[in-house]
Amino acid sequence: MIKIYNTLSRQLEEFKTIDPGKVRWYNCGPTVNGLMHLGHARSALAFDTIRRYLEYREYEVNYVMNFTDIEDRMIEVSKREKRAVLEVAEEYLRGFRRDMKSLNLKDATINPRAMLHINQVVDFIRKLEEKGFAYESKGDVYFDIKKFKDYGKLSNQKLENILENTEDAENPNKRYPADFALWKNKKPGEPYWPSPWGEGRPGWHSECVLMSSLYLGEFIDIHSGGQDLIFPHHENEIAQAESLTGKPFVNYWLHNGYVNIDQEKMSKSLGNYVNIVELLKYYSPDAVRLFVLQTHYRSPISFNEDAINQAQITSDRLFDVILLVKSYVMETEESDNIEISDIDKELMEKIKKAREDFIESMNEDFNTSNGFAVVFTFARDVNDYIRKIDEINAIVMKEIDELFDEFRSVFGLYENMDSYHSIETVEKLIKLLIEIRSEFRKEKNWKMSDKIRDDLKKTGITLEDTPKRILWKLTESKE
RNA sequence: GCGGGGUUAGCAGAGAGGUUUUAUGCAUCGGUCUGCAAAACCGAGGACCGGAGUUCGAAUCUCCGACCCCGCUCCA
Structure with a gap:
């Protein structure tokens, strides 16, 4: 049984999909206004691994991850760099795709882009308006928070408290200070699209709801993102989706922890981020994956040079033994089979145990730390075996290799090894x-x-x- | 102010009441192996923020305190 931590309930829950054996998953992707940094990568890697594990457990995962390419932050960059939003989007989108590939992140089923869904977003907002959950005000459209009684349930906030701290509370166009913008009236020098409320552009919070239900349906299994999205982004998504359908929007809300550097969150706004392109100049993608995945996805990771260096060494060491096994599988013929010795038997037992332990660890809210502990312990046993056994047993070798393949498939490690064996x-x-x-x-x-x-x-x-x-x-x- | 989360060896990081050991990785020290290497393996040392309480028993539960991070504003 897989247990999964749900931000909504703030506890571990048994993982049950809507359709047996199938997972509908929407992951909130990045805004493409800059290069991919380790923070983005951590999030992507965490969910990539959970997805890989679910696939390993034979779930069919429909994984949708968007790219936000029209939004305030996009416009900022566009103004600063004096070029069109689309141009900015294209450049960084390409960057993200490249970096994601380098990190061996599995392709999503689809990567919808906000800019290509403006019409649908407009329709979506209009529906909200028709049903009375949204109102137009001087070319802006706002979501009427008071109409959604569950507002605050994800972030565990009371409406009064949200109110006190809403920066935009003074906005006279709003009926209620905490209402959030669904559509923004156009401003000079900013991109705009036609709409029933005049020319303008969508707010940030509608695109994900729209694209999620467009590609996955109104009710999905998993919706994920960084912890910083809990409020207001995901809270606002729930408000829109659930007020419109009157039904739950998402079963499990997953949020990953941050990468800290000098005990502070690594982020775009603080400027203390490490870009993936830069990092990969010094460290292998496998080392980066290992570095990130050695920590449970909800815990913060401390990034420092020492830690990533350690990951590089560990990754190389693990690779050595996996490669060694591969070499043996290649060169050991089935006809070389000899009798199964006691040492062989012992190792066969360890293979079985390692697989079980691995699954047990990962079942517990995808505990990759413990998963890796199993892998390393197994690697040690294998190293020991290869060096002490009199005759390498082809069958045992093959089983070891298969188990390593399983580990690799879940952690996404060393996948370009074919070139070593051509x-x-x-x-x-x-x-x-x-x-x-x-x-x-x-x-x-x-x-x-x-x-x-x-x-x-x-x-x-x-x-x-x-x-x-x-x-x-x-x-x-x-x- | 409100709401989360955290503090575990030199570093990274699991564990959430119980067997001799607080996993695992890196680092350190010792050993095995070797013609020498390299690698690998074996072994060792070393940590639960502080205080009080609950309990036969607490790193784990409760309370108090300290410190830190995060959200409430753009963020993965």
Whole structure:
């Protein structure tokens, strides 16, 4: 049974989908007014991993993530950079796509863009107006919060308290200070679209509701985003959707924690962010994934150089053993099968146990920290096995490999490894060199044997002399 | 002010009343292996913010205090 923490109820709940085996999921995507930074990545990675896990558990996940490309912040950038909003959007959208790909984030089923849905948003707002939940005022349209009695249920706020702190409370166009804008009257120099209320542009909170119900239906399983979206964005989404349908909008609300740097939230507005493009110049995507996923998705992560360096080392180490297993699976023929020894049996048990433990950890609100603990413990057992067993058992190796594949599929790690294994001839050559070197070693010709080992290392092949056998693995070329 | 969350070894970070061990990773120290390496493995040290309470038993529950972060304004 999968348990999932629901922001709405503020507790763990059993995960049950509306349609058996299917998940309808809307993830609030970024506003494309800048480069993707680690904060965005954390959110994307957290939900990507949850999605991957659900798929691993054989759910069919319909995952929709929007890009917000028309909004106050977009206009700000457009003004500052003196170019069209569309141009800004195109550039950063491309940037996000590129960075998301680098981080091996799975493609969404669809990535709707707000700007391509203006007409539908207008229709949506008109429906709200027709039903009396929205009102027009001097070209603006506002949502009438008093008409929605559950307002504040997600962020656990009382209306009075929200009121006290609403910055825009003095806006004379509003009936009630906490009402929020659905449509904004056009201002000079800003993009606008026609509407029944005159030319203008949509507010921020309608697009997600509209696109969510457009692509997934009125009632969905999961709606997710950063904790900073709880209020007002998601609160406002609930107000719109539920007042219109009179039914619940979303079953499970998921919110990820922030990335902190120097004990402060990493954010665009504070300017203390680390861009993904920049980060990936120094660290592998796998290290970044591991860094992020070693922390539970709802906890804050402390980012510092030490921590990310550690993740890089850990990631490389894990990769080594996975790669080693791959090499063995490739070179061990089924005909090599020998009897199952006690050590083999022991490891088979560990494989089974590791899989169970992994699932148990992940079932508990997607506890990737514990998930990784299982992976590392298993990796240690495998390293031990390979070096102490007399004869490598092809069947055991294959099972190890399969389990690593499962882990990798959930965590999205090391997926470009095929390139390491393209040519069988290379493998034969390596084996040949190892044999020649062994001859030299028998003759105690250390000079030649070391030369072979060192030169191989430079080409990206590392040898390891263990008592039982010589291991080789492909690493990065040092040339 | 209102509403969340947090404080666990050098660092990162799980655990949410109970067996000898507060997981896991990195780092440190020692060992095994090796012709030497490298890697791997084995082992060790070291932490539950402070105080009071509940309990046979608390890192975990309650209360008080300190400090920190976050939301209530754009944010993932």
